[in-house]
Amino acid sequence: MRIGNLDGRLVLAARGGAVDVESASHGRFGSDPQEVFARWDEFSEWVRSLNHATLPVHPVEFDTLRSPVPRPDQLFAIGLNYRDHAAESGFELPQFPPVFTKFRGAITGPSGPxxxxxxxxxxxxxxxVVIGRTARDVDSAQAWDHVAGVTVGQDISERTVQTAGPAPQFSLGKSFPGFAPMGPWLVTVxxxxxGGLDPDALKLSCSVNGELVQHGTTADMIFSVPALIATVSAVLPLExxxxxxxxxxxxxxxxxxxxxxxxxxxRLVSTIDGIGELCHHFVPAPGSQEM
Incomplete structure (x- = not known):
């Protein structure tokens, strides 16, 4: 299953476009993409029961897609979670996941300025990773069972603000408007x-103006998705x-x-196999000098 946010409405991806969930469910599920996660098991069961061949499909323009998770109550981010990134940053491998947050006002969709x-x-x-069931003290062996799905993200960062001392301002430097793009679809495990993909070994990459600047696989994470869910849920509930x-x-x-x-x-393009890509372009702040 793939779900999305089409101009503020919850949709199911379908061949040739998307299905409006509120219409297809005759109002059983609403149009708000965020509200579906509170009823994720019920929603998933309903989707499995559908005869997709009979559903009306609407065309989708990429620039009308928004973040599939527009208003999470909690947004966690993990630092230094790939060995090569820790090395390039001059840090030893962490023994515990470095956790910070990005504020909700930073969220945007998969395209645009x-x-x-x-x-x-x-x-x-x-x-x-987006949570689909409440997770509290979850063992890593069961962690994927608590996941609604996964999507592509960019942790865009203003490094001067992020490193302003005496204590670094990670959350502030990573939360300017648009600094948490997500999309284009939320894809279930x-x-x-x-599709023949291992959710623990997904290839990801990004390019700037067509030049490949990052590439890797989630198999190289120091702390896997299940380990992260287990660690965070041992401290507080994930909802x-x-x-x-x-x-x-x-x-x-x-x-x-x-x-x-x-x-x-x-132009920044960010891609994860089996999920899709983000495509953004960058503009100067109004009234700023040419950068």
Whole structure:
């Protein structure tokens, strides 16, 4: 199953377009994409019961898709979760997942412009996990059972703000408007497996203006998705609709010599096998000097 947010309405991806959930369910499920996670098991059962051949399918334009998770109550992010990224950043491998948050106001969809608030804005392609069942003290062996699905994300970061001292401002530097793009679809684990993909070993990459700058596989995570869910749920409950950005592989701009950052006009494409891609372009802040 693939679900999406088409101009604010919950839809099911279908061959040739998308099915409007509120219409197809005769109002059993509403149009709000965020509300479906509170009824995820019921919704999944309903989707399995559908005769997809009889459903009306509407065309989908990529630029009308929004974040499939528009208003999570909790948005977690994991730092230094790939060995090569920890090495390029000059850190030893963490013994415990470094956890921070991105604020909800940073969320945007899979395409469109993102405003550059400064001169040191960086990219970080990431697998994003969305919770479908309340998870509290979950064992890693059962962790995937608590996941609604996965999507593509970018943990965009303004490095000057992020590293402003004396204590780093990770959450603030990573939460400017548009700095948490997600999409284009939320894909369930069974859908990935049906396509011959291992949810613990998904290839991910991103490019700037057509140049490949990051590539890797989630199999190289220091802390796997199940390990992250087990760790976080041991501290506090993860609720349906909560989001976890799971970390990025090597290739960020700040680690290059010299450092490379996003500029007005740059086009950033972020891809994960079996899920899809994000495509964004960057614009200067209104009234700013040419960057």
């Amino acid at each position: 993102i405003t550059l608030p400064g001169h040191t804005v960086d990219w970080e392609v990431e697998l994003v 069974d859908e990935l497996r049906a 349906p609709g909560d989001v976890i950005f799971t970390g990025t592989p090597a290739g960020i701009g700040a680690a290059r010599t010299p450092p490379r950052y996003l500029r007005p006009g740059d």
